[in-house]
Amino acid sequence: MTLAPETTDLMVQLRLADDWFTVCDLGRLLPGRGVAALLPDGRQAALFRDRTGALYAIDNRDPFSGAAVLSRGLTGTHRGRPFVASPLLKQRFDLRTGQCLDDESVRVVTYEVRTT
Amino acid sequence: MTATPGATPTIVLVGHGMVGQRFLEALAERGLTATHRVVVLCEEPRPAYDRVQLTSYFSGRTPEDLSMTDMGFIEKHGIELHVGDPAVEVDRAARTVTSRSGLVVGYDTLVLATGSYPFVPPVPGKDAEGCFVYRTIEDLLAIEAYAKSRATTGAVVGGGLLGLEAAGALKGLGLATHIVEFAPRLMPVQVDEGGGAALLRTIEDMGLTVHTGTGTQEIVSGADGSVTGMKLSDGSELATDMVVFSAGVRPRDQLARDCGLTVGERGGIAVDEQCRTVSDPHVFAIGECALASDGRVYGLVAPGYEMAETAAATIAADEEAAFTGADLSTKLKLLGVDVASFGDAHGTTADCLDVVYADSRSGTYKKLVIGRDGELLGGILVGDAEAYGTLRALTGSVPPVAPEQLVLPAGAGAPAQLGPSALPDEAVICSCHNVTKGTIRGAVTEHSCTTVPEVKKCTRAGTGCGSCVKVLGQLVTAELEASGVEVDKGLCGCFAQTREELYEIVLALRITSYRELLDRHGREAARGGDGCEVCKPTVGSIIASLAPTIGADGYVLEGEQAALQDTNDHFLANLQKNGSYSVVPRIPGGEISPEKLIVIGEVARDFGLYTKITGGQRIDMFGARVEQLPLIWARLVDAGFESGHAYGKSLRTVKSCVGQTWCRYGVQDSVRMAIDLELRYRGLRSPHKLKSAVSGCARECAEAQSKDFGIIATSNGWNLYVGGNGGATPRHADLLAQDLSDAELVRLIDRFLMFYIRTADRLERTSTWLDRIPGGLDHVRDVVVHDSLGICEELESLMRDHVAHYRDEWATTIEDPEKLARFVSFVNAPDTPDPVVAFVPERDQIKPDLPLLSIGMRPTTPLTEDALEGSATR
Numbered sequence: 004m005t006l007a008p009e010t011t012d013l014m015v016q017l018r019l020a021d022d023w024f025t026v027c028d029l030g031r032l033l034p035g036r037g038v039a040a041l042l043p044d045g046r047q048a049a050l051f052r053d054r055t056g057a058l059y060a061i062d063n064r065d066p067f068s069g070a071a072v073l074s075r076g077l078t079g080t081h082r083g084r085p086f087v088a089s090p091l092l093k094q095r096f097d098l099r100t101g102q103c104l105d106d107e108s109v110r111v112v113t114y115e116v117r118t119t
Numbered sequence: 120m121t122a123t124p125g126a127t128p129t130i131v132l133v134g135h136g137m138v139g140q141r142f143l144e145a146l147a148e149r150g151l152t153a154t155h156r157v158v159v160l161c162e163e164p165r166p167a168y169d170r171v172q173l174t175s176y177f178s179g180r181t182p183e184d185l186s187m188t189d190m191g192f193i194e195k196h197g198i199e200l201h202v203g204d205p206a207v208e209v210d211r212a213a214r215t216v217t218s219r220s221g222l223v224v225g226y227d228t229l230v231l232a233t234g235s236y237p238f239v240p241p242v243p244g245k246d247a248e249g250c251f252v253y254r255t256i257e258d259l260l261a262i263e264a265y266a267k268s269r270a271t272t273g274a275v276v277g278g279g280l281l282g283l284e285a286a287g288a289l290k291g292l293g294l295a296t297h298i299v300e301f302a303p304r305l306m307p308v309q310v311d312e313g314g315g316a317a318l319l320r321t322i323e324d325m326g327l328t329v330h331t332g333t334g335t336q337e338i339v340s341g342a343d344g345s346v347t348g349m350k351l352s353d354g355s356e357l358a359t360d361m362v363v364f365s366a367g368v369r370p371r372d373q374l375a376r377d378c379g380l381t382v383g384e385r386g387g388i389a390v391d392e393q394c395r396t397v398s399d400p401h402v403f404a405i406g407e408c409a410l411a412s413d414g415r416v417y418g419l420v421a422p423g424y425e426m427a428e429t430a431a432a433t434i435a436a437d438e439e440a441a442f443t444g445a446d447l448s449t450k451l452k453l454l455g456v457d458v459a460s461f462g463d464a465h466g467t468t469a470d471c472l473d474v475v476y477a478d479s480r481s482g483t484y485k486k487l488v489i490g491r492d493g494e495l496l497g498g499i500l501v502g503d504a505e506a507y508g509t510l511r512a513l514t515g516s517v518p519p520v521a522p523e524q525l526v527l528p529a530g531a532g533a534p535a536q537l538g539p540s541a542l543p544d545e546a547v548i549c550s551c552h553n554v555t556k557g558t559i560r561g562a563v564t565e566h567s568c569t570t571v572p573e574v575k576k577c578t579r580a581g582t583g584c585g586s587c588v589k590v591l592g593q594l595v596t597a598e599l600e601a602s603g604v605e606v607d608k609g610l611c612g613c614f615a616q617t618r619e620e621l622y623e624i625v626l627a628l629r630i631t632s633y634r635e636l637l638d639r640h641g642r643e644a645a646r647g648g649d650g651c652e653v654c655k656p657t658v659g660s661i662i663a664s665l666a667p668t669i670g671a672d673g674y675v676l677e678g679e680q681a682a683l684q685d686t687n688d689h690f691l692a693n694l695q696k697n698g699s700y701s702v703v704p705r706i707p708g709g710e711i712s713p714e715k716l717i718v719i720g721e722v723a724r725d726f727g728l729y730t731k732i733t734g735g736q737r738i739d740m741f742g743a744r745v746e747q748l749p750l751i752w753a754r755l756v757d758a759g760f761e762s763g764h765a766y767g768k769s770l771r772t773v774k775s776c777v778g779q780t781w782c783r784y785g786v787q788d789s790v791r792m793a794i795d796l797e798l799r800y801r802g803l804r805s806p807h808k809l810k811s812a813v814s815g816c817a818r819e820c821a822e823a824q825s826k827d828f829g830i831i832a833t834s835n836g837w838n839l840y841v842g843g844n845g846g847a848t849p850r851h852a853d854l855l856a857q858d859l860s861d862a863e864l865v866r867l868i869d870r871f872l873m874f875y876i877r878t879a880d881r882l883e884r885t886s887t888w889l890d891r892i893p894g895g896l897d898h899v900r901d902v903v904v905h906d907s908l909g910i911c912e913e914l915e916s917l918m919r920d921h922v923a924h925y926r927d928e929w930a931t932t933i934e935d936p937e938k939l940a941r942f943v944s945f946v947n948a949p950d951t952p953d954p955v956v957a958f959v960p961e962r963d964q965i966k967p968d969l970p971l972l973s974i975g976m977r978p979t980t981p982l983t984e985d986a987l988e989g990s991a992t993r
C-alpha cells in the first residue's frame with residue numbers, strides 16, 4: 004500500500020458560520036495524522052483523516068497546555084469513537100464531538116468538514 | 120476555655136501519629152465518630168504522616184506526599200483536630216486533659232498514642248550544635264539544612280535499622296558518612312553474624328565507613344560550639360561535622376507517669392489484652408508508647424495498627440478483640456540492600472536447625488530456621504529478599520519443597536517453583552494489616568475485584584510498608600486465572616498480544632504494515648479501526664528495529680510508518696511545552712572538534728535558539744519552530760552532523776571519559792570505544808531509550824554502571840555491565856562479562872541489545888526488563904554468553920542488518936520535498952509561524968513566553984503517571 008501524496012482534485016473545506024473555507028488539497032492529509040490550518044480570524048483548526056477516509060476538524064489548541072499542537076497528536080479509535088491524543092500530556096479528544104475522553108469537564112470546538 | 124462531658128460521650132486521642140490516625144479510621148469504621156465527640160491533640164506541626172517512609176523525603180517525596188491524613192476524612196467525621204497543641208496534663212479524677220494552649224477537654228475515654236522519642240546516650244557534648252535525631256519531618260528538614268550549609272562529613276551513632284536509614288540519608292546528601300555501632304555487627308536485632316557480615320561488605324562497598332564494636336565516648340566541638348568530631352571507645356577520634364543519634368527509641372510515657380498510670384520498669388504504659396491501661400479503665404494506650412500484655416514494647420507499625428483496632432473494637436464493645444503479641448517480621452530496603460527477617464530469626468526454638476546459603480561476592484546471605492518436624496520457623500535474608508513474602512506466609516508450616524531449594528538463587532540448581540498457590544488460606548500475606556490469603560482470594564471471588572489497586576482498597580493489604588505487594592499481585596493473578604477470568608496481558612485495547620509476541624509475529628511473518636497486523640492479529644473489535652496511541656508507536660518501533668530483515672523501509676517517515684510515530688519521531692525533534700522543538704545533533708562519545716562547536720554556535724545564534732549542554736555530553740538547542748527545523752538541519756547536515764535521536768526510543772548517547780590517551784590512570788582508549796559503539800548502534804529503535812558509557816579505568820568517570828550497557832576498561836580488555844539506570848529509580852548495572860577483547864565486547868553487546876529488543880515490554884528500560892524476566896541476569900547471561908537458546912547467530916545477524924542499513928534520518932528528510940512539506944505550522948499558510956510560539960529573554964537567551972500560552976486556558980492537570988510514561992515527548 005502506498006500513501007504517497009496523491010494530488011487529488013478534491014479540496015478540503017471547513018464550515019465557518021455560513022461559509023465553507025477552503026484549506027488544502029485532500030492529498031495533504033495522511034490517514035492517521037493531522038494538519039493545522041490558520042483560520043481568517045486567527046484561530047487554528049486541526050484536521051484529520053482516518054483510514055476509511057472520514058474527515059474531522061477540531062480546535063488546534065490543547066486546552067490543557069495552551070499550546071497549538073493537537074494536529075500533531077496520534078489518532079486512534081476508542082470504543083468506536085475516533086480520537087486524537089494530545090502530544091503534550093496525552094489527553095484524548097473525541098474527533099466527532101470535541102469531548103475530552105479523560106476529563107468530562109473539557110471539550111474543544113469542532114468544525115464541519117467536507118471535500119469538494 | 121472548658122468543655123465538659125455533655126450528652127455526647129467524648130473520646131480524646133493524645134498523639135496523632137501513624138497509630139493514632141489508624142485508631143481514628145477504626146473509630147469511623149465502627150460508627151463511633153457518629154455517636155461520640157472525638158478530640159485529637161497533635162503535638163507535631165502537621166497531622167499524621169507516614170513515618171515509615173520518612174527517608175523517602177530524600178528521594179524527592181515531599182512532606183505533603185507523606186501525609187496519611189485526608190482532611191476530608193477529618194471533616195466528614197466531625198473530628199476536632201488540634202494541630203501543634205500537645206497534651207500537657209491529664210487529671211484522671213476530673214477526667215480532663217489540658218493542652219499547651221490551655222484547652223481543657225473532658226473525656227469519657229482517653230487514648231494515649233504518644234509514640235516514642237529517640238534515645239540519645241548520655242555522652243558529654245551530645246547537645247552541641249550539629250547533633251541531631253531522626254524521627255520527625257522537622258528532624259529531617261534540620262538535618263538537610265545543616266548538611267547542605269555546613270557539613271562534608273557526617274556520623275551516625277547506631278547501626279540498627281534506623282541508623283542505616285539515617286546513614287543512607289546522609290550519604291544521599293553528599294556527605295562522607297560513618298556508622299558507629301556498639302554491637303559487633305550491623306542490625307544486631309534483626310540479623311545474625313553471617314547476615315551482618317554480608318550487610319557490612321555491601322555497605323562498605325557503597326563507600327560508607329563502618330565502625331562496629333565501637334562505642335561513642337564524647338562529642339567534641341570547636342570554639343563556636345559546633346561539632347568537629349567524636350571520641351571513640353578504641354581511643355581514636357573521628358573528625359565529623361555532624362552527628363545523628365540513632366541509638367534506639369524509648370516509649371513516651373511521661374504524661375502517663377505524671378498522672379499516676381502504671382509504667383513498666385523499662386518504660387511503656389502498661390496495658391491489658393484490650394489495650395486498656397491496667398490502672399484506669401477509662402484510659403487506653405496504643406502503639407509504641409504501650410507496654411503490651413506480653414511484656415513487650417513494639418517498635419513497629421504493624422503491631423501498633425493491631426492495637427488501634429483492638430482499642431476501637433473494645434470501645435465499641437461490638438466484638439471480642441485482643442492484642443496478645445505480634446510478629447516482628449520486617450523487610451526493608453536499606454541503602455538499596457534488601458534485608459528481611461521473620462519468625463524465629465535467631466533460632467531460639469529448641470532443637471531447630473539452620474539452612475544457610477551465603478555468597479559473599481554478591482553480598483547475599485539467606486538463612487532459614489527449620490523445626491524438628493521440618494516446619495519453617497523463621498529466617499533472615501540479606502541482599503536478596505525476593506522470597507520474603509512467600510516465606511513469611513509459610514512460617515509455621517512444613518514447606519512443600521525442601522528448604523535448601525528455597526534459599527538457592529534462581530538459576531543454581533532446580534529453581535523452586537513456589538508460587539503463592541502453595542500457601543494455605545490462613546497464611547498472613549500482609550502483616551501490616553493482618554490480611555490472610557483467604558481474605559485476598561475472597562476480594563477477588565466475592566467482591567469482584569479484578570486488579571491489585573482494587574484489592575488493596577477492599578482489603579487494605581499492601582497499603583502499609585508495601586513489602587507484600589509483589590505476592591499480592593501474584594495471588595490476584597492466580598485467583599483470577601483460577602476463576603476463569605482471563606487476565607489480559609495484552610498491549611492495549613487493540614492487541615491481545617504482548618509486545619514480545621507482536622515482535623515474534625512481525626519477524627516470523629515479515630509483516631511490514633501496521634494495518635495488516637491490526638486487521639489480521641488485532642482484537643476482533645479493533646480490526647478495521649484506527650488503532651490507538653499505545654500500539655501505533657509500539658508497532659512502529661518493532662517494524663523500525665526489524666526493517667532491513669523483514670524488508671520494510673528503514674526510514675520512519677516513509678509511507679504508513681509516518682502515521683505510527685509519536686510526534687517527536689514524526690518531526691525528528693523533541694516537542695517542548697509551547698509547541699516549539701529542540702534540536703540535538705549527535706556528538707559521538709562527547710568528542711567534538713572546535714569547527715563543529717563553532718557551527719553549533721553559529722546555527723544557534725542565527726536562529727535565536729536557547730543553548731544548553733545536556734547531561735548526555737552533547738548540546739541541545741531549544742525554541743525552534745517546526746518550519747525552522749529543515750533549515751537548521753540543512754546547515755547541520757552540511758557541516759557533517761547527523762540526528763542525535765534525542766526524540767526516539769533508540770540509542771541516545773555513549774558517554775565517554777577522556778581515557779588512556781590523556782588521563783594518567785587510563786588503561787584503554789575509552790573515547791575511541793565510545794565513538795565506535797555510538798556509531799554502531801545509532802538509530803537502533805528499541806522498546807525504550809538506550810544509554811551507554813565507556814570509562815577508561817575503574818575510577819569510572821563516565822558513570823558506565825548507571826547505563827543500559829556500560830563498559831569499564833581493565834588492563835586486559837573491557838568489563839561489560841548491563842541493566843543500569845539513572846532517573847527516578849536508579850539501578851546499578853550488573854557485570855555481564857569480564858576482560859573482553861574489542862571484538863568479543865561488540866559481539867556480546869550486539870546479542871544483548873537484540874535479545875532485549877526482542878523480549879522487553881514497551882517503555883521498559885533494560886533495568887526493569889532484567890528484574891522482570893524469569894531467571895533475571897543469569898538467564899540473560901545463559902542466552903547471550905552461553906547461547907542456551909541457540910539464537911545468538913540470529914541476534915548477531917539482526918544487528919548486522921541494522922548496522923549495514925543505517926541512514927541518517929535528517930539527511931534523508933531534507934532531500935525529500937514531499938516530507939519537507941510536512942514541516943509547516945499551517946498547511947494553508949506555510950510561511951506563517953504559529954503565533955502561540957513566542958519567546959521572552961532570560962539570562963541573555965530566550966525562554967518560552969508562558970503567559971501567552973495560558974491566556975484563556977485551564978491549569979495543567981496531567982493524567983495519571985502511566986499515561987505520562989508513554990507521553991510522546993519522551
Ligand code: SRM
Nearest residue numbers: 693701733734735737765771844845846847848884992993
Ligand atoms: C536534555 C536533557 C536534560 C539536560 O538538559 O541535560 C534531558 C531532557 C529530557 N529527558 Fe532526560 N534528559 C537528559 C539526560 C538524562 C539523563 C542523564 C544521562 O543520560 O546521562 C538521565 C538519567 C539516566 C537514565 O536515563 O538512566 C535522564 C533521565 C530521564 C528519564 C528517566 C528515565 C528512567 O528510566 O527513569 C526521563 C523520562 C522517561 O524517559 O520516561 C527523561 C526524559 C526526558 C525528556 C524527554 C522529558 C520530556 O518528556 O520532555 C526531556 C527531553 C528534552 C528535550 O526535549 O530535548 N530523562 N535524562 C538530557 C539530554 C541528554 C542527551 O544529550 O540526550
Ligand SMILES: Cc1cc2nc3c(=O)[nH]c(=O)nc-3n(C[C@H](O)[C@H](O)[C@H](O)COP(=O)(O)OP(=O)(O)OC[C@H]3O[C@@H](n4cnc5c(N)ncnc54)[C@H](O)[C@@H]3O)c2cc1C
Nearest residue numbers: 134136137138139162170205206233234406407418419420
Ligand atoms: C525513619 C523511621 C523508619 C521506620 N521504619 C519502619 C519500618 O520499616 N517498619 C515498621 O514497622 N516501623 C518503622 N518505623 C517505626 C514506626 O514509624 C513506628 O512504629 C510508628 O510510627 C509508631 O506509631 P505511633 O503512632 O505509635 O507513634 P508516632 O508515629 O511516633 O506518633 C506519636 C505522635 O504522638 C505525638 N505526641 C507525643 N506526645 C504527645 C502529647 N503529649 N500530646 C500530643 N501529641 C503527642 C508525637 O509528636 C507523635 O506525632 C520507623 C520509624 C522511623 C523514625
Ligand code: SF4
Nearest residue numbers: 776782785815816820
Ligand atoms: S575513568 Fe579512569 S581513565 Fe577515565 S578519566 Fe576517570 S580516572 Fe581517567
Ligand code: FES
Nearest residue numbers: 549551583584585
Ligand atoms: S506487609 Fe506491609 S503493607 Fe502488607
